[in-house]
Amino acid sequence: MQERSVDVAIIGAGTAGLNAMSQARKAGKSFVLINGGEPGTTCARVGCMPSKAMIQVAEDYHRRTHLGRYGIDGHEGLSLDVPEALEHVQEMRDTFVDRVLGSSTDDMPEELFLQDYARFIEPTLIEVGEQRIRAAAVVIAAGSRPLVPEPWQAFGERLLTTDTLFELEDLPSSIAVIGLGTIGLELGQSLHRLGVAVEGFDQLETIAGIRDPEVNRAAIELMGKEFALHLGQAATIEEDGDGLRVQAGEHQARVDAVLCSIGRVPNLDGLGLEQLGVPLDARGLPAFDRHSMQVGELPVFIAGDVTAERPVLHEAGDEGRIAGFNAVQAASGAEPLRFQRRTPLFINFSDPNICAVGARFDALDPETTAIGEIKMAPVGRALIMGRNRGVIRVYAAKRTGRVLGAELIAPRGENLAHLLSWSIQQGMTVEQMLRMPFYHPVIEEALQGALNDLNRKLEVERDGPLTELALLGDGDSGASR
Incomplete structure (x- = not known):
């Protein structure tokens, strides 16, 4: 098997990985960027940008319900072409993805951008397809994916996540949103405003990750006026003809589809992190210093959504820059630096x-x-x-x-x-x-x-x-x- 050496190997071409690459490139270090799956950041492809495009359409259409108070006639006659609206969302999504790819990996030579999955053989030896990469330092920025319990996967296309929602050509008539964190609440409200009958479920008594009880009380009251919220009990799903039946406690709802938004899991499958020789937690993640992004005492650094700490773009960018900088430090024989993080x-x-x-x-x-x-x-x-x-x-x-x-x-x-x-x-x-x-x-x-x-x-x-x-x-x- 062919083996070659580089200063820095970066696993993952999302926001964190691309920012790590910029640090290696700026320092004049040799590097390789490795990406399994579709290129393009989570934000542009299935996260921030398509969701905000859908939210904007929903907000603009919902505004018609308030126009009568201003004496604006004809507002009741406004209609929405849902397939056309979804096509607009997809066009916006594709524009953002193209911008990311056009400014990053599109023109990279094959020897620098490897589109395949990586697996650790040793802390600084990585197998990628039919070759091995020996690196002085490694950045793990493999990202995350939606969490879907294994039994729910049997429901096929009726079980939606952010990976599939933005691919739809039309919306279901009714949907249950299970998981009312940031993603579930944003999309649940948008789907309701686009004409879908929505019911929301969460096993917690809070929504949107709120921790202040007064803010949570206000949020539940306001959101509950738009679509039903069922909180405090875990939801189950079962077949019901060509639809699905969702139950939480005494409440049941028959729907055409379910949006599963119960969280995301780090993309660790197949990475072989056990080869790093450091303890892994229950999720398979190694302990790391969040100010240097260093894994133990190794010349290995971790960044972005794969850390499962602050899964937002600006934090992923910061972590990528810190990890990339310190990977360059390690490749140069210098000690990593610890950086002050931004206010959450x-x-x-x-x-x-x-x-x-x-x-x-x-x-x-x-x-x-x-x-x-x-x-x-x-x-x-x-x-x-x-x-x-x-x-x-x-x-x-x-x-x-x-x-x-x-x-x-x-x-x-x-x-x-x-x-x-x-x-x-x-x-x-x-x-x-x-x-x-x-x-x-x-x-x-x-x-x-x-x-x-x-x-x-x-x-x-x-x-x-x-x-x-x-x-x-x-x-x-x-x-x-």
Whole structure:
């Protein structure tokens, strides 16, 4: 069997793998990129981009239900051509995939881009098809795939995942969404708004990964007004003629199809990670340092969705760059470096957006943490938009005033979450955030209201300049104007 040597071998050509490759290329190191399965990132092919294209179509069509209040006639006559809408989603998906491939692997020579599956023989020896690659360092960025329990696989095309949903030419009349995390909730709401009869199931009492009980309560109330939510009990599926019957506790629903969104599993099958000689956890993953992405003391680094830690694109990109940089370090005989990670940021593109930033509610110390809150009902801009629904909750350290995190369900929450994440990343206090300008009328005034509420609950010694406007109190923040 042919064997050749490179400085860095990268397993996986998704977001993490491509970012690792850029580090090797920038350093002038020899490398090989290995990819089993379809090329193109999870985000572009089956994740962020096709789902957001579907969400946009659903939101635009759903908007017709509100037009009557503005005196716009004829809105009831609007109709949706579902096959045409799905074709649009697929065209958008293909555009994003083509962009990724066109800027990465399309023009790579065969000796650099191997389209086959990899298997470890030794920590730095990999078998790929009919050849072996001896690398000074290796990056594992093999990605993940939807989790489907083995018994459910027998339901064939009636059991959908994100890998198959965006390939449909038409939508089923009814569907059960099992798993109401980010993916299930986003797609469940979109399918409902596209005219599908939807019922949602989750064995947890929470949705969208929410940990703050007040935000969860608001989210369940709002989402439950669009489609039925059945929480707290595991769902089972069985055949029912040409359809499927889903049951959770006492509730049963007969549907044409099921969208399985109960999670994703790392693509570890066949990789031979046992050959690394390090302990593997129950999922088959080796322990690694999340600041260097190094596996044990080996010249092996792991990155992206395969780590099952933060399965979002910007985190996969960061991990790929860290892993790639340190693979270059290892190939050069240098020690790996540890990097500070960004403030955690999670956004669910449901309507309203559901977001989590920084420290999560269940990790807070109630004795040392203050919580500020504002409900969206009186917020002027949200009221004008007809979207004054939800709640914002912001957390800070009582004694220092430093902002720790937030959870929220709010219109344009994606923008508020970014402001919060940037502020937390900079180590800002509540008072420092309140010193920033807030225009009127904007959704950001709701954040100002939550910060004012939080500021009143702090135990900080006020020794700032007396000329600071924030010290005059909140007055009328404009939230209800």
